[in-house]
Amino acid sequence: MLSVKEAQQKILSHFEPLGSSFVALDEAAGRVLAEPIRANADLPSFDNSSVDGFALHAADVSKTGQTLPLTLSVIADIPAGSSADIQLLPGQAARIMTGAPTPRGADAVVMIEDTDSNQHPAGTAAPNFVTVLKAVTSGESIRRRGADLRTGQQVLPSGAILRAQDIGMLAMLGVPNVPVRKKPKVALVSSGDELLPVSEPLSPGKIHDSNSYTLAALAQKAGCDVVRLGVASDRREAVEEMLDQAANLQPDVIISSAGVSVGAFDFIKDVVESAGSLNFWKVNMRPGKPLAFGSYRNIPFFGLPGNPVSSFVGFLIFVQPALERLGGVETAEKAKVKVVLSEGIESDGRESYLRAIVKRQNGSFIASLTGHQGSGNLFSLVQANALLIIPSGVKSCPPGSEVEAWILEN
Ligand code: AMP
Numbered sequence: 001m002l003s004v005k006e007a008q009q010k011i012l013s014h015f016e017p018l019g020s021s022f023v024a025l026d027e028a029a030g031r032v033l034a035e036p037i038r039a040n041a042d043l044p045s046f047d048n049s050s051v052d053g054f055a056l057h058a059a060d061v062s063k064t065g066q067t068l069p070l071t072l073s074v075i076a077d078i079p080a081g082s083s084a085d086i087q088l089l090p091g092q093a094a095r096i097m098t099g100a101p102t103p104r105g106a107d108a109v110v111m112i113e114d115t116d117s118n119q120h121p122a123g124t125a126a127p128n129f130v131t132v133l134k135a136v137t138s139g140e141s142i143r144r145r146g147a148d149l150r151t152g153q154q155v156l157p158s159g160a161i162l163r164a165q166d167i168g169m170l171a172m173l174g175v176p177n178v179p180v181r182k183k184p185k186v187a188l189v190s191s192g193d194e195l196l197p198v199s200e201p202l203s204p205g206k207i208h209d210s211n212s213y214t215l216a217a218l219a220q221k222a223g224c225d226v227v228r229l230g231v232a233s234d235r236r237e238a239v240e241e242m243l244d245q246a247a248n249l250q251p252d253v254i255i256s257s258a259g260v261s262v263g264a265f266d267f268i269k270d271v272v273e274s275a276g277s278l279n280f281w282k283v284n285m286r287p288g289k290p291l292a293f294g295s296y297r298n299i300p301f302f303g304l305p306g307n308p309v310s311s312f313v314g315f316l317i318f319v320q321p322a323l324e325r326l327g328g329v330e331t332a333e334k335a336k337v338k339v340v341l342s343e344g345i346e347s348d349g350r351e352s353y354l355r356a357i358v359k360r361q362n363g364s365f366i367a368s369l370t371g372h373q374g375s376g377n378l379f380s381l382v383q384a385n386a387l388l389i390i391p392s393g394v395k396s397c398p399p400g401s402e403v404e405a406w407i408l409e410n
């Protein structure tokens with residue numbers, strides 16, 4: 001029997017990152033950066049004021065007490081966006097707005113609230129004189145060139161999934177087109193005579209095909225383009241036709257659910273082996289039957305179990321890391337938190353993933369199961385916000401004991 005880790009590693013060894021291309025910055029959120037980004041200039045790129053106020057020589061107003069209030073002559077008005085080259089002499093001030101370049105000679109800005117100019121409404125011309133009411137120290141309210149980032153400094157690593165703040169940063173650096181990894185393309189296939197499309201009313205003995213929707217949503221969230229091919233009936237030719245349709249799309253991965261157990265109508269194994277290869281690994285985990293992984297017409301193939309919870313968990317544990325590798329994501333291991341069990345849990349010694357609600361109570365995370373753990377009970381997963389991980393070899397966890405949990409993302 002393979003451990004979960006061993007099975008993951010065997011799978012990952014079959015995947016390499018896809019190529020890259022450029023997308024417009026507007027399209028880059030959620031995409032995976034294909035090259036590191038370095039600052040091509042200092043940020044800020046010029047010394048500028050962090051407040052609306054008056055630029056001045058700090059030394060003029062630093063002798064607190066004796067000299068304050070102190071009146072300075074105002075020799076310039078510097079709005080944001082100004083490129084005027086201004087030299088400020090001792091005894092002089094310049095009105096300045098937030099983000100405007102500080103004049104040469106100035107080493108501080110006093111904010112407008114600390115002057116006699118604080119009542120002036122928008123549109124008021126700069127006064128000829130300003131009276132400073134409060135001392136400032138050298139450097140105060142000036143954002144220095146390069147204080148945030150230096151030219152050449154790495155801003156984002158290759159493999160980063162671009163978030164809103166990363167997109168804004170790229171805009172700040174003047175990067176209109178971003179090198180990103182190609183999105184993995186995933187083809188999804190369901191199989192089973194009992195499955196009906198979601199749009200059809202149920203009839204006796206039938207259920208709706210839910211797995212292909214769950215798996216499509218998971219794959220999309222993992223950054224993939226997804227094609228859902230629908231349901232193959234439990235006939236060899238139907239399964240073959242469906243897999244051929246899938247392969248014709250030239251996807252990076254084909255994923256099927258169901259039809260890989262030992263049932264009398266489970267043809268997936270035969271069909272995949274006829275045009276590729278399929279390994280059935282016994283993985284020491286629960287939920288999950290043997291994990292089927294191989295290739296069909298040279299395209300990597302995952303055969304996930306049919307039960308809705310098993311296919312979900314199988315995707316998270318085995319498929320998602322492979323898709324992340326393909327997509328060039330710098331995979332950090334999924335964050336786990338330590339949680340305290342509110343109830344006792346029995347296990348059978350396999351690595352078990354149990355659906356639970358984790359709540360914060362008095363500074364620790366308390367976990368309780370969301371009802372029965374049957375692998376067909378999708379509602380228990382709908383209620384859950386975490387999967388508890390009971391390690392292999394553990395058969396019983398008393399109430400109050402601590403286990404690790406994966407927090408399920410939104
Ligand atoms: P199988 O692997 O074909 O034996 O299926 C195991 C269980 O999963 C059965 O109860 C099936 O009805 C169910 N199942 C299979 N495929 C799906 C699907 N696409 N959506 C929901 N349930 C499914």
Ligand code: MG
Pocket residue numbers: 191192193258259263306
């Ligand atoms: Mg079946």
